[in-house]
Amino acid sequence: MYRPMCRPMWRETQHQFAAALRDPGAAVPTDISAPYGFGVYRNNVAVGLIDALADTFPVVHALVGKDFFSAMARIYSRLFLPSSPVLLNYGADFPDFIATQEETRATPYLADVARLEWAWNRAYHAADIAPITIDELAAVPRQAVENTGFQFHPSTALLTSPWPIVSIWQAHQESDPERLLGKLPEHGQAAMIVRPQLNVLVRALDPVAYDFVRALSEGERLGQASALVLDKGSLGLSGHLGALFETGAIIGLTK
Amino acid sequence: MTNSIDPEQAGVGLKAAHTCEILETKPPIGWFEVHPENFMGDGGPPHAYLSKIRQDYPLSLHGVGLSIGGSEPLSIDHLDRFKVLIDRYQPALVSEHLAWSSHRAAFFNDLLAVPYTEETLDLVCDHMDQVQNHFKCRVLLENPSTYVAFENSTFDEVTYITEIAKRTGCGLLLDVNNVYISCSNHQTDAIGYIDRFPVHAVEQIHLAGHDESIDPENGRLLIDSHDRPVIDRVWDLYGHTLARTRAIPTLIEWDNNIPPWPDLLAEATHANAIMSNTLNASKSPHVSPHVSPHVA
Numbered sequence: 001m002y003r004p005m006c007r008p009m010w011r012e013t014q015h016q017f018a019a020a021l022r023d024p025g026a027a028v029p030t031d032i033s034a035p036y037g038f039g040v041y042r043n044n045v046a047v048g049l050i051d052a053l054a055d056t057f058p059v060v061h062a063l064v065g066k067d068f069f070s071a072m073a074r075i076y077s078r079l080f081l082p083s084s085p086v087l088l089n090y091g092a093d094f095p096d097f098i099a100t101q102e103e104t105r106a107t108p109y110l111a112d113v114a115r116l117e118w119a120w121n122r123a124y125h126a127a128d129i130a131p132i133t134i135d136e137l138a139a140v141p142r143q144a145v146e147n148t149g150f151q152f153h154p155s156t157a158l159l160t161s162p163w164p165i166v167s168i169w170q171a172h173q174e175s176d177p178e179r180l181l182g183k184l185p186e187h188g189q190a191a192m193i194v195r196p197q198l199n200v201l202v203r204a205l206d207p208v209a210y211d212f213v214r215a216l217s218e219g220e221r222l223g224q225a226s227a228l229v230l231d232k233g234s235l236g237l238s239g240h241l242g243a244l245f246e247t248g249a250i251i252g253l254t255k
Numbered sequence: 256m257t258n259s260i261d262p263e264q265a266g267v268g269l270k271a272a273h274t275c276e277i278l279e280t281k282p283p284i285g286w287f288e289v290h291p292e293n294f295m296g297d298g299g300p301p302h303a304y305l306s307k308i309r310q311d312y313p314l315s316l317h318g319v320g321l322s323i324g325g326s327e328p329l330s331i332d333h334l335d336r337f338k339v340l341i342d343r344y345q346p347a348l349v350s351e352h353l354a355w356s357s358h359r360a361a362f363f364n365d366l367l368a369v370p371y372t373e374e375t376l377d378l379v380c381d382h383m384d385q386v387q388n389h390f391k392c393r394v395l396l397e398n399p400s401t402y403v404a405f406e407n408s409t410f411d412e413v414t415y416i417t418e419i420a421k422r423t424g425c426g427l428l429l430d431v432n433n434v435y436i437s438c439s440n441h442q443t444d445a446i447g448y449i450d451r452f453p454v455h456a457v458e459q460i461h462l463a464g465h466d467e468s469i470d471p472e473n474g475r476l477l478i479d480s481h482d483r484p485v486i487d488r489v490w491d492l493y494g495h496t497l498a499r500t501r502a503i504p505t506l507i508e509w510d511n512n513i514p515p516w517p518d519l520l521a522e523a524t525h526a527n528a529i530m531s532n533t534l535n536a537s538k539s540p541h542v543s544p545h546v547s548p549h550v551a
Contacts, residue, residue: 009407010375011326017367018358031370036470037402037440040478041365048364081361085320085333086295125296128303154297198300 049077052087059172109163119157123195126155131196131248146223150216151252155195162188166204196248208232262502265526273516288315315348323382324369325355334389350395350428370405371415383423397428400436400479413451420456430461436477454500463508482511497533
């Protein structure tokens with residue numbers, strides 16, 4: 001089809017428009033009337049992305065308050081716009097960004113709480129796969145047990161922190177977080193996040209259980225991983241396995 | 256599982272806050288609309304609940320992320336993700352916006368204005384052809400609410416949209432609240448806009464509440480906030496629209512400051528009342544424009 005070669009005006013204007021949306025100091029594109037109206041778009045973009053981050057990180061929002069959160073989210077969203085229209089994937093780097101902010105030094109646990117919330121968000125939207133029960137492990141022939149590996153539910157995440165992130169997160173699931181925030185443990189916590197059915201589970205793991213589950217999730221066979229729990233604590237291998245299967249995180253065995 | 260919308264029964268935008276109440280009480284509402292972008296995760300509660308809703312009600316997928324007015328090629332990844340949802344949920348209606356939202360791999364999360372020129376008309380028509388081919392269904396294009404105008408525009412909005420519908424065979428989603436907002440912001444006549452709009456191509460109507468701000472130069476500036484009830488003047492404009500048309504599936508959008516479910520349902524019920532009053536009035540010989548005044 002014949003089309004006369006025209007200068008691509010719109011591409012240039014759109015580029016100016018986009019640049020002016022990102023930078024409140026940038027001039028409004030010259031061929032736009034109503035510069036005040038342009039401010040509506042600037043505000044919509046900023047507020048929309050701040051709200052999206054507040055939806056994904058509600059505990060961080062509650063911990064620092066609306067004004068502080070908005071200021072932080074405004075800077076982040078200006079630097080890192082979403083790379084796709086699927087906003088449920090937006091904010092993966094927000095925890096790392098929080099960690100680099102001078103203003104969050106007084107709340108050093110904040111970035112790790114944000115990491116937990118990001119893991120919760122990933123788990124919430126992960127694929128639906130039914131877990132298996134420990135009976136399937138029990139059915140494995142005795143000589144094959146040592147060499148059995150575990151397939152984890154795609155929603156599973158493991159993280160560890162020098163701060164009691166699970167207790168902080170759990171306190172904010174209650175109607176009166178302050179009551180529980182006054183009784184936080186004085187040690188760090190490891191967290192396991194998984195969504196075997198509709199509800200996302202957030203569990204604190206003791207250090208031995210964390211190392212065991214982490215090793216299995218990284219592909220170690222049961223024989224190797226079990227060395228991590230032997231002679232450590234009263235739970236024993238069967239106790240650790242029972243607790244792991246009870247979370248619903250295991251969806252298959254590999255031989 | 257019904258797939259067709261009764262055009263005389265209004266629908267509403269489905270909000271997570273209302274979903275459990277809807278599933279428990281199965282309220283008398285015509286249909287629901289969702290933004291497909293919110294359902295582009297792999298699984299989890301969003302899909303579980305939408306699947307249940309879909310068993311009881313027809314559905315509309317109303318995209319906010321294709322960036323049809325953008326100067327760059329459409330994202331094939333996004334078209335694919337959208338098509339997966341069309342195949343899965345079998346919507347009765349599929350729509351997008353006459354706007355852009357992405358530029359150079361960045362998504363701005365807003366529906367941004369497009370200049371109305373020959374250049375962008377070709378672009379938007381090519382994009383609509385691509386979308387309809389990709390989805391293998393008719394797609395409706397929605398008129399935007401705009402806060403700026405481009406000095407190089409050579410078409411008025413109605414002429415531009417009429418041309419898109421003519422060239423691509425797409426359907427149109429007439430957002431009456433957007434008409435009210437844009438006409439107020441650009442000091443043009445909303446009634447005249449509706450009277451010239453190609454209503455034969457309109458397959459869906461949107462209604463929503465808006466916010467009012469002040470532009471120091473031009474006075475009132477209306478903002479499409481979807482955070483409150485539809486105002487009377489927009490209801491009036493809706494009635495004026497229906498007087499020109501047949502029954503058209505109508506949807507209430509309320510996306511921020513979400514009200515209790517009964518308040519949202521009441522908005523849909525009000526739309527039904529206007530629809531039935533207007534359709535009955537146009538059937539009545541006393542007010543029908545089709546009856547010659549000489550008869551009396």
